[in-house]
Amino acid sequence: MTGGTVKDVGSTTKNKTGTWRSERPIVDAEKCKRCGICVQHCPEPCITLDPHAVIDYDFCKGCLICKAVCPFDAITSKGERLCQTK
Amino acid sequence: MPNQIIEGSQAVAKMVRLCKPKVLAMYPITPSTHIPETLAQMKANGELDGTIIRVESEFSALSACIGASSTGVRAYTATSSQGLALMHELLFATAGMRLPIVINVVNRALSAPLNIFNDHQDSMSERDSGWIQLYAGTNQEAVDMTVQAFRIAEECLLPVMVCMDGFYLSHTYEVVDVPDDIKGFLPDYQPEHCYLDPNKPMTIGTWAMPEPYMKLRKELNDAAEKSVGTIQKVHDDYAKAFGRGYGDGLIEVTGEGSTAIVSIGSVCQNIEAVAKEKGMQLVRVRCFRPFPRQQLIGALKGKKSIIVIEKNAALGLGGGAMFHELRSALKGSDAKIACYVVGLGGVDVTLDYLRKVADSADSLGDGEVRWQNE
Numbered sequence: 001m002t003g004g005t006v007k008d009v010g011s012t013t014k015n016k017t018g019t020w021r022s023e024r025p026i027v028d029a030e031k032c033k034r035c036g037i038c039v040q041h042c043p044e045p046c047i048t049l050d051p052h053a054v055i056d057y058d059f060c061k062g063c064l065i066c067k068a069v070c071p072f073d074a075i076t077s078k079g080e081r082l083c084q085t086k
Numbered sequence: 087m088p089n090q091i092i093e094g095s096q097a098v099a100k101m102v103r104l105c106k107p108k109v110l111a112m113y114p115i116t117p118s119t120h121i122p123e124t125l126a127q128m129k130a131n132g133e134l135d136g137t138i139i140r141v142e143s144e145f146s147a148l149s150a151c152i153g154a155s156s157t158g159v160r161a162y163t164a165t166s167s168q169g170l171a172l173m174h175e176l177l178f179a180t181a182g183m184r185l186p187i188v189i190n191v192v193n194r195a196l197s198a199p200l201n202i203f204n205d206h207q208d209s210m211s212e213r214d215s216g217w218i219q220l221y222a223g224t225n226q227e228a229v230d231m232t233v234q235a236f237r238i239a240e241e242c243l244l245p246v247m248v249c250m251d252g253f254y255l256s257h258t259y260e261v262v263d264v265p266d267d268i269k270g271f272l273p274d275y276q277p278e279h280c281y282l283d284p285n286k287p288m289t290i291g292t293w294a295m296p297e298p299y300m301k302l303r304k305e306l307n308d309a310a311e312k313s314v315g316t317i318q319k320v321h322d323d324y325a326k327a328f329g330r331g332y333g334d335g336l337i338e339v340t341g342e343g344s345t346a347i348v349s350i351g352s353v354c355q356n357i358e359a360v361a362k363e364k365g366m367q368l369v370r371v372r373c374f375r376p377f378p379r380q381q382l383i384g385a386l387k388g389k390k391s392i393i394v395i396e397k398n399a400a401l402g403l404g405g406g407a408m409f410h411e412l413r414s415a416l417k418g419s420d421a422k423i424a425c426y427v428v429g430l431g432g433v434d435v436t437l438d439y440l441r442k443v444a445d446s447a448d449s450l451g452d453g454e455v456r457w458q459n460e
Contacts, residue, residue: 002243002279003184004302006289015295 017044021062024083027053031074038066038075088263094225094255095120097262098164098190098248101232103134104268107188108159111139111150113169116202117252118192121164136162144169148176148187155185156290158281160236162187166252167194167208174212177245181216181306183291184279186239186246189217190232193351193397194252195431203432204252205397206351210374210407216306218246218313219375221350223332225255225262227372230330233268237320240275242313251352253432263330271327314376336378338370339385345447346386348412349395350374353428353435357395360440366447371408379415391422391447395440397429405455413453424450428458 032052039047046056047066053074055066067075092100099121102110112122128134141147144165151161165173170191180187191209195201209219218238222228228250235246250256280290294302314336321335332338340358343366349357354370361368369385371378386392396406403410409425416423426443429435439458450456 001302002305003290004182004292004294004298005184005280006292007286009287009289011289 016058018056018058018060021057021060021080023062023064023077024057024080025055025060025062025064025067025075025077027055028074028076031072033072033074035071037069037071041065041069088265089261090264091259092225092262092264093120093257093259094228094250094262095192095257096124097225097229097264098232098250099124099128100264101229101268102162102190103128104265105162105188105233105236105272106160106274107136107162109139109151109154109161110136110163111141111147111154111161112163113141113144113147113165115144115166115169117194117204117256118164118166118169118190120256121190121192144172145176148173148180148189151187152176152180152183152185152291155180155187156183156280156282158275158277158283160240160275161185162189164190164192166192167196167202170208170212171196174215177212177215177217179291180245182302184243184306184309186236186243186275188232188235188239188245189247190228191247191249192252192256193249201431202252204254205430205432206249207398207430209247209249210398212247213375213407216244216310217375218242218244218310218317218373220246220248220317220373221371222248222250222255223338223352223354223370223372225250225258225260226330227332228255229262229264230324230328230332233272234317234320234324236275237272238313238317241316241320242309243279244309244313249351254352265328271324310376314373314378317373317376332372333370334381336371336373336381337385338372340368340370341366343367344390345393345444346389346391347393347395347444348382348386348408350408351397353395353397356435356437356440360437360444363441364444366444374408377411377415382412382415383419386416386419386421389421391424391450392416393443393447393450394423394425395428395435395443396425397427399427399430399457409455422450422452424452424454424456426456426458430458433458
């Protein structure tokens with residue numbers, strides 16, 4: 001660890017960047033048509049199609065690009081704090 | 087041919103060649119130019135093993151050294167003034183990544199106004215970068231410090247600046263003993279913590295979240311403070327092997343008296359002569375970072391008055407950086423501590439002027455700061 005050197009490869013996945021999120025995208029499974037446009041646009045990338053769009057909240061930073069590009073309005077969003085207090 | 091009449095920069099370059107850096111990335115700037123020039127000449131003559139990278143700026147010079155050092159080889163550069171200032175961002179990166187790079191800083195004033203002559207504002211301004219800073223008093227010491235610097239750097243995993251005064255040292259010809267062979271003193275660099283190797287992948291110079299970031303900065307500070315012991319050990323080993331030592335390796339005390347003059351760099355040669363005349367003690371600081379707090383407290387115990395003479399100014403605070411640090415280290419002592427800011431931009435610090443400084447000891451108030459041109 002001297003000098004911030006990281007010797008175990010793949011350690012970036014241990015840093016759960018999802019904690020930075022202030023707004024959480026939520027997929028409506030009924031409306032999702034599995035078109036995959038959100039998967040292509042997610043910069044993280046943390047959306048998979050299994051069985052419909054599923055967001056990995058460990059790494060989703062809440063940019064909401066998925067919500068903006070979804071042609072079926074299948075993705076809505078909610079303040080992260082509201083989701084956690086629920 | 088160990089003993090020779092040689093220019094300071096050339097003597098340092100000869101020692102650098104013996105230290106066998108694998109990569110030398112340098113961008114010439116007055117007054118350090120003769121060091122890269124001499125090393126480039128050696129390369130052209132087939133006398134230098136390392137690769138010289140001709141870069142387009144000092145920023146690139148240190149960037150190339152960081153890259154080279156990250157592959158696990160010895161890397162070296164030399165610069166002055168604006169060049170060192172341009173390296174500022176990378177100085178912090180080098181120390182943070184714990185890369186044992188060595189720089190010969192040939193001290194020169196910082197702009198504006200533009201000035202090429204000697205003072206210590208350039209390296210003193212980088213005192214909090216995590217680098218070890220050694221200041222030479224003579225060309226012989228600059229040569230000896232350069233080889234010691236590589237060993238200190240590699241043992242502590244901290245980069246080292248070897249500072250020598252522009253022109254007063256770098257361009258002066260005097261008798262210097264440059265050893266023919268230093269093999270036993272400086273072993274090949276064996277990187278352990280950080281090197282790019284496809285067979286052993288690792289991430290270096292990485293991002294850190296707040297907690298690990300602060301932990302690493304604390305580690306860096308602790309390493310810098312602890313390096314005091316290594317600096318002394320390497321100095322003592324060198325003194326044993328080559329028959330030349332300088333005080334305890336951190337400070338050098340000459341003469342005796344109830345008044346002490348604390349200073350740094352080549353101006354100490356003049357100060358030593360005046361201190362002897364006036365029955366004062368000279369405490370020459372060789373190592374400014376880590377700050378030799380304990381050694382200075384010990385050396386200055388029981389003094390009535392202390393005059394700090396230095397070639398840099400903490401603008402807006404008055405006085406030089408060393409003066410303020412020394413005052414803080416000696417808090418609670420009965421000594422009266424005053425400061426003379428001298429020699430900025432190459433103003434001559436003559437024997438006559440230093441006699442006036444010495445004579446003013448009684449009239450100086452505690453904490454008083456005077457400038458040479460006042």
